[in-house]
Amino acid sequence: MPARFELHGFAYSGPTYKVALALSLMGEPFDYTHVNMMGGEHKQPPFIARQRYGQVPLLVDRNNGRQLCQSAAILEYLADMTGRFGGADLNERLQVREWLYWDFDRLSAPLYKARVVKAGFRQAPPEVVEDCVNAARNALGVLNDHLAGRAWLVGEGATIADIDIYGAVSCAGEAGIDMADYPQVDAWAKRVEVLPAFKARADLLPMKSQVAA
Ligand SMILES: N[C@@H](CCC(=O)N[C@@H](CS)C(=O)NCC(=O)O)C(=O)O
Structure with missing residues (x-):
C-alpha cells in the first residue's frame, strides 16, 4: 500500500525538514518528491496550482487529497491527524x-x-x-x-x-x-x-525523489 503522505521539498530547506522530522517522529512513512528549486520548479504553474505561495514544503494527504502549505500549519494538521505531539490539553x-x-x-x-x-x-x-x-x-x-x-x-x-x-x-x-x-x-x-525515530536533515531529505521504504 502506498504511504499516506507525500512530501514535496528541497534537501536544504529548513521548513521541509520540520515536516519530514514530524512525520518521522510520528511514525508516518512518506513518499518524498524533490522539487527542483534551482531550476525554478516551485514558481511554475503546475506547482503553484498545488502550493499557492510557490514555496516548499507541500504535503499531500492521500487519504483525503488535501494539499497543505506552511510548515507550522502542517505540523498542527499532523498532530491533529495522528493524535501525537499536539500537547496534553x-x-x-x-x-x-x-x-x-x-x-x-x-x-x-x-x-x-x-x-x-x-x-x-x-x-x-x-x-x-x-x-x-x-x-x-x-x-x-x-x-x-x-x-x-x-x-x-x-x-x-x-x-x-x-x-x-x-x-x-x-x-x-x-x-x-x-x-x-x-x-x-x-x-x-x-x-x-534522542527521541525515538529522530533523523537528521541529511537522512530525511535526499537530493532526489524517493518512495517510502
Ligand atoms: N513559512 C513557510 C516558509 C517556507 C519557505 O520559506 N520555503 C523556502 C524554501 S526553505 C522557499 O520555498 N523559498 C522560495 C520562495 O519563497 O520563493 C513555511 O514554513 O512553510
Missing part, C-alpha cells in the same frame, strides 16, 4: 501554537535568511546579514531563558513546538551561530535528537 495546545507563531516571526525567518546568504544561494549586503544574525541571536536568547529548568518548550513532553523550533535551531551553525552560547538550547536540542 487545550492550555498546552495554545502554548504550542504561540511558539509556532513566535518561531517564524523571531527565529526561523532571520536565521534562514542569514543561512541562505552564507551558503551562497542568495545575495544580500553584509549589514542585512548581520541584522538577521542579531535577530536570530536575540530569539535564541529568549529560547535559552525559557528552557532554563524545563526539558521541553511546553508541558512535560515533546510537542510540535519542539519539532518546529528544532528544525530552525538545527540550521544555526550554517548561519554562523555557535550554539555553545546558548547552553540550555543546546541541551534541549540533544534531548530532541
